[in-house]
Amino acid sequence: MIGKYKKILHQVGKLKFQASTSLVIFLSAACMEQxxxxxxxxxxxxxxxxxLLVDNHKCNLxxxxxxxxxxxxxxxxxxFEELLTCQSPQIKIDFENEFIVGGQVKSYQxxxxxxxxxxxKCNKIKIGVNIQPQDCTGITDVLFFVSLPIEYINNDLEFEIVYLEP
Structure with a gap:
């Protein structure tokens, strides 16, 4: 008789474990989906x-x-002055309210x-850059600059470079 109860208790314990495991998986999936x-x-x-920076003020790295x-x-x-050289040296940016994210991309087209x-997007800032291939051969350096509000200065940055169709 005791053996029968132990077997039933063991099965109930297994059932509780399976139910709680299923519940944890379900709740995790629901949280991830949310x-x-x-x-x-x-x-x-x-x-x-x-x-503004490249065409108007002729800035380069x-x-x-x-x-x-x-x-x-x-x-x-x-x-700004250490990283860039510009033909218009009087460029003033309001770094109390904004900052600049920039870069240089090598285009092999x-x-x-x-x-x-x-x-x-979430806690990340995604910077997208579209590059237009030209009808020539050679490698070019493509500069890009984005001004962002200062409140995002500590967010992680993610870059996406897209080469458009010719």
């Missing part, structure tokens, strides 16, 4: 300032970089800058 729904939403922030993608965050006027965008 978090993914929140993270699927992206909010545009900041502005593309590449044309002070030191050339040989990497395929080199990125940087500029948080002060002194960092003789590419030129088309546009840049920035968006907040």
């Amino acid at each position: 978090n993914n729904q929140i993270c699927d939403e992206s909010i545009p922030i900041g502005s593309d300032v590449t044309d 002070a030191e050339q970089n040989e990497q395929d993608l080199a990125t940087f965050k500029i948080t002060s006027q002194s960092e 003789c590419g030129s800058f088309k546009e840049a965008f920035s968006e907040k």
